[in-house]
Amino acid sequence: MGQITLxxxxxxxxxxxxxxxxDLTIEDGEFVVFVGPSGCGKSTLLRLIAxxxxxxxxxxxxxxxxxxxxxxxxxxxxxxxxxxxxxxxxSVRKNIAFPLKxxxxxxxxxxxxxxxxxxxxxxxxxxxxxxxxxxxxxxxxVAIGRAIVREPSAFLFDEPLSNLxxxxxxxxxxxxxxxxxxxxxxxxxxxxxxxEAMTMADKIVVLQAGRIEQVGSPLDLYLRPKNVFVAGxxxxxxxxxxxxxxxxxxxxxxxxxxxxxxxxxxQGGKWKGRVGVSEHLGSDSFFYVEDxxxxxxxxxRADGEVTLHxxxxxxxxxxxxxxxxxxxxxDRI
Amino acid sequence: MATRQTQGLARLMRAPxxxxxxxxxxxxxxxxLYYSFLNYNLLNPGMTSWAGWFNYQYFYxxxxxxxxxxxxxxLVLGVLFITVVLGIxxxxxxxxxxxxxxxxxxxxxxxxxxMPPVAALxxxxxxxxxSYGVLADVARFLGVQPVDWFAQYPLxxxxxxxxxxxxxxxxxxxxxxxxxxxxxxxxxxxxxxxxAYSRFLYLVLPHMARAIxxxxxxxxxxxxxxxxxxxxTTNGGPGTASTNLTFLIYRAARLNFDIGGAAxxxxxxxxxxxxxxxxxxxxxxxxxx
Numbered sequence: 001m002g003q004i005t006l007x008x009x010x011x012x013x014x015x016x017x018x019x020x021x022x023d024l025t026i027e028d029g030e031f032v033v034f035v036g037p038s039g040c041g042k043s044t045l046l047r048l049i050a051x052x053x054x055x056x057x058x059x060x061x062x063x064x065x066x067x068x069x070x071x072x073x074x075x076x077x078x079x080x081x082x083x084x085x086x087x088x089x090x091s092v093r094k095n096i097a098f099p100l101k102x103x104x105x106x107x108x109x110x111x112x113x114x115x116x117x118x119x120x121x122x123x124x125x126x127x128x129x130x131x132x133x134x135x136x137x138x139x140x141x142v143a144i145g146r147a148i149v150r151e152p153s154a155f156l157f158d159e160p161l162s163n164l165x166x167x168x169x170x171x172x173x174x175x176x177x178x179x180x181x182x183x184x185x186x187x188x189x190x191x192x193x194x195x196e197a198m199t200m201a202d203k204i205v206v207l208q209a210g211r212i213e214q215v216g217s218p219l220d221l222y223l224r225p226k227n228v229f230v231a232g233x234x235x236x237x238x239x240x241x242x243x244x245x246x247x248x249x250x251x252x253x254x255x256x257x258x259x260x261x262x263x264x265x266x267q268g269g270k271w272k273g274r275v276g277v278s279e280h281l282g283s284d285s286f287f288y289v290e291d292x293x294x295x296x297x298x299x300x301r302a303d304g305e306v307t308l309h310x311x312x313x314x315x316x317x318x319x320x321x322x323x324x325x326x327x328x329x330x331d332r333i
Numbered sequence: 334m335a336t337r338q339t340q341g342l343a344r345l346m347r348a349p350x351x352x353x354x355x356x357x358x359x360x361x362x363x364x365x366l367y368y369s370f371l372n373y374n375l376l377n378p379g380m381t382s383w384a385g386w387f388n389y390q391y392f393y394x395x396x397x398x399x400x401x402x403x404x405x406x407x408l409v410l411g412v413l414f415i416t417v418v419l420g421i422x423x424x425x426x427x428x429x430x431x432x433x434x435x436x437x438x439x440x441x442x443x444x445x446x447x448m449p450p451v452a453a454l455x456x457x458x459x460x461x462x463x464s465y466g467v468l469a470d471v472a473r474f475l476g477v478q479p480v481d482w483f484a485q486y487p488l489x490x491x492x493x494x495x496x497x498x499x500x501x502x503x504x505x506x507x508x509x510x511x512x513x514x515x516x517x518x519x520x521x522x523x524x525x526x527x528x529a530y531s532r533f534l535y536l537v538l539p540h541m542a543r544a545i546x547x548x549x550x551x552x553x554x555x556x557x558x559x560x561x562x563x564x565x566t567t568n569g570g571p572g573t574a575s576t577n578l579t580f581l582i583y584r585a586a587r588l589n590f591d592i593g594g595a596a597x598x599x600x601x602x603x604x605x606x607x608x609x610x611x612x613x614x615x616x617x618x619x620x621x622x
Contacts, residue, residue, distance in 0.1 A: 072520075072524045081520070081521055087521075090535075098535070
C-alpha cells in the first residue's frame with residue numbers, strides 16, 4: 001500500500017514561502033512525476049514527503065495515517081538521490097544491506113533479499129565492489145537496489161537520471177518503468193525533463209513557483225493544457241505561442257499551436273515567412289521559420305522528406321481544430 | 334607531457350632542492366653518529382677519544398632508560414587518545430550552525446597559538462598549583478584535599494597540558510573532514526532508518542578515517558619530541574617519573590655535559606622513532622591510500 005495525500009502542505013524558509021498551501025492525492029501504485037523548471041519547489045515537495053524537511057503547515061497522510069511528524073525512517077518510504085548518496089567505504093552488498101541491517105532483518109533474510117535485488121538489477125557480479133569502482137549507471141542501480149530491498153510503500157526519486165549521459169538515461173528510464181510495472185509500488189519521480197515526465201508517468205504534476213499548474217495524464221496535459229505555462233512546458237519542441245492580432249482573430253489573448261499542427265508549404269498558406277535554421281532528423285524535419293510578424297520564430301515539424309532550405313520563402317497554415325486558446329489570465333478557453 | 338626530455342629536465346630542476354635537503358639531513362645525522370662513538374665531555378673537551386660502543390652501553394644500562402621509553406609511549410598514546418576522542422566530539426559540536434560560530438571556532442583554535450613553555454607555565458602556576466591554582470580552589474570549594482598534580486600525577490599532568498595544546502589541531506583537521514561529508518549520504522542513511530549513533534558509526538567515522546590518520550601521524554611526530562612542557566613543569570621528576578626519551582637525552586647533554594652519551598641517546602631515539610613509524614604506517618597507513 002502506498003497512498004499519499006497532501007493536505008494544505010506549506011513550506012516557508014524564513015519569510016519566503018517556497019510552497020504555498022498545496023493539496024494532492026497520489027493513489028497506490030501510481031507513477032507520479034513532479035515536473036517543472038528548476039527552482040519550482042518540486043525537490044522541496046519531495047523532501048517534505050520524505051520527511052527530510054519539516055512542513056510549515058498542513059498534513060501529510062500516508063495510507064490514511066498522519067505522517068506529518070513521523071521521522072523519515074518511520075514513513076516507510078525509500079528515496080533515490082540525485083547524487084546516488086551511496087556509502088563510499090562500503091561494498092555494493094553492504095550498501096544494499098544497510099537499510100536491512102538497520103531494520104534488524106536476520107542475516108539469511110538479508111542475503112536472500114540482496115541476491116534477489118542484485119539479480120533484478122544486474123548487479124550480481126558487482127556485489128563486492130566499492131561504489132567508486134562502478135560506472136554512473138551501475139551506481140544508479142545500486143541506489144535503486146538499496147531502495148527496493150526495504151520493500152517500501154513508495155519510492156521517491158529525486159532527479160535520478162540527471163547525472164547520466166543521454167544514452168544511459170534512455171536505458172535507465174526504461175528500467176525504472178519496467179521496475180514499476182513489476183513491483184506495482186507507488187513511485188514519485190522528480191525531474192525537470194519533460195521527456196522523462198511524458199514517457200514514464202501515469203500522472204504528471206506540473207509545478208511552477210511551488211504551485212500546482214496542472215495534474216493529469218501525459219496525454220491530458222499534451223492535448224488539453226490548462227494554461228499557457230503548461231502549454232509551453234509540455235511538448236518538445238515547444239508549442240508556438242502568439243498573442244496580438246493573430247490571437248484576436250480566434251477570440252483569445254494568446255493562442256498556441258504545436259509544431260506538428262502547422263502545415264508548411266512553398267506555394268501558399270495563411271502566414272508567410274522565411275526558413276531560418278532547419279534540422280533534418282530523417283524521420284522528421286524541424287524548421288524554424290522567421291519573419292512571420294507573429295513571433296520571433298515559429299517551429300514547424302514536417303515530414304522527413306520535406307526539403308526546404310535556409311532563406312526559402314514559405315507559407316504556414318495551422319490546423320484550425322488543434323489551436324489552443326488562452327484568455328488574459330493565461331487560462332484555457 | 335611526460336616525454337623523456339621533460340622528465341630529464343624536471344629531474345635537473347628538482348636536483349638543487351633535493352640535494353640541499355639531503356645535506357641538511359645527512360650532515361647532522363653523521364655528526365651525531367660520529368659523536369656517539371666518542372668519549373666527549375664538555376667539562377673536559379680536550380680529552381676526546383674513541384669510545385666504541387661504550388656510550389650506547391652506558392645509555393642502555395641507565396635505569397631510567399626503559400622508564401623513559403615507557404613514559405614516551407604513555408605520553409604519546411595518552412595525548413593521542415584524548416585529542417582524537419575529544420577532537421571528534423568538539424568538531425561535531427562546532428560543525429552545527431550555532432550563534433556566534435565564528436568566535437567559538439576562534440576560541441577553540443586559540444590554544445594552538447600559545448607557545449608550549451608559556452602554556453605549561455600557565456597550567457603549572459595558575460591551574461594546577463596545589464595552593465593557588467584554579468583546580469585547588471575548586472577542590473577546596475568542594476571540601477576535599479587539593480591535589481598536588483605535578484608531585485602526585487606528574488606524567489598525567491603533562492599529558493593533560495600537551496593534550497590541551499594539541500586538541501585545537503586535531504579539532505581543526507577533523508572539522509574540515511566533517512564538513513566534506515556529503516549531506517545526501519546522511520539523509521539517505523536517515524531514510525534507511527539509521528539512528529544517530531549508527532550514522533556516526535557507519536558513516537561519519539569511516540568518512541573521517543583519513544583525517545584521523547593524519548592527526549595521529551602528525552601528532553606522533555611532534556609528541557615523540559615533547560620537551561619544553563617537561564622542562565618547565567616537573568623537570569623530569571619526581572625522580573624520573575616524567576622523564577621521556579627526549580628529556581633523558583637533554584639530561585645527558587646539558588646536565589652531565591656528556592656529548593657522546595647524548596649523541597648515542599639521540600641515535601637510539603631516532604631508531605625507536607623509526608620503529609614507531611613503521612608500526613604506525615602498518616596500523617593506520619592504509620587509510621591514506
